[in-house]
Amino acid sequence: MAKTLLITKGSEELSFTLNRIDRSKIYGARKRIAVDGNGRVCTRAALTGDGRTLLLSGMTSQGYFTDTGRPVLRSEMVGIDALGQIVESNSSTLGIAQTIAEAVAPSELLSLALQSVFYLKPEQLASSLLDRLKAGEIFKVAFNYSAGFDAAFAYIVANDDGCFALVGKPMNVQWVEEGQQFVPLPDDSEEADDLDFDAM
């Protein structure tokens, strides 16, 4: 059975089944394909720089190596933060009750670097936590879909279509002052309901 997102506040618990969603699951998608002169679908491959080897799907692999060329197994590696300190792996939060903090201001959610969106189906139909969500409150819980060194948060919101978890990490936004001149890096009257996301 799939693990659930379980949130708790005081003695109240509420669990949700998760369904990761993206634009294609709501509006559909566009996809470009290449066809040959006979209308048959082409496949992509890569030709090495010296032109000697044609690399088909499944012919390459990748990994980390030391400066002496020794391959390093994933199980040998640890998480290292920006200061060079070893960090502990975070376990998955699914199926483990996560305590919600006080309701979150909408502006905090707008500072989120969104990584994924989940459609949530409540497993309990009657719950005061669900009522609070439907009344417009936003809940924030720690969220790791799978174990790893990265730590993210899920912001849970509800609207007429159901409940959703917006998962991501805080952004590093700078305040801009008058004296700061910005030099960009080279690469670096309708009604509201008429917003057309479908045709984009």
Next chain:
Amino acid sequence: MATSIHLTNAKGRNATVALAGVKPIPPPKLGLPGATLVFRKYIAAAETGTHAALQEKFGQDYAQQLITGDPEVDLEVIGSTVEDTQTVYLDGEGKVMFVDPKFLELIINADGTEKERREPLETIANVNTELPVRWSGRKILLAEAVKRFAFRRRMQLRHTDGLSYDYLYEIARDLETAQAVMLLGSGEKGTGPLIFQSNGRAYRGFLEGRTQGKSYQLMLLLSDMELKQPVAPAGKDKDGE
């Protein structure tokens, strides 16, 4: 990717200002303490060592040949680092094409079924053109916006001189006071989506502003998706059963 945006404000005045990417706090990196690791892509199998090639040579069950003769190992090729490569296309028979293939666009329904095939539609970037991105006048309260849209990307608007500082600071302050985001749109009517590069993804754009003394943050929030119940895959109901 556009590094500037040409937009109008509430008074209809236009200006071109800088657009900067905003990055999340970087996650811990994988590594070994005190060691420098390099990430490398390498050749793991030669063309003669793929499943299809081995099956053609030895038949369906070639496990014993792998054990006794190592036919999949080509010491000349395996282990070579893959660096600069060129993309090539293989035709329907798996042969390298020496002419460009034709491209088609598949339109896929939300339930995963194919809707149509057509000639690809080319789109052009529209955020820094002669026609400015328009201030629609449609404010959406923050509390409503966060429950309605998934904001996939964020970009920060930055001034490039004293005049554009006043211009952007005023927008940020007005939006902060209103506790709302402002819909921006492209085209003559200002109702079109924002496209940042040729054939790039189209987004709905919203401005969000904050101030702190004489400092400001004016963010362009980009969304290509509303928070809606997903469509069930073909042959399944909404619960995926």
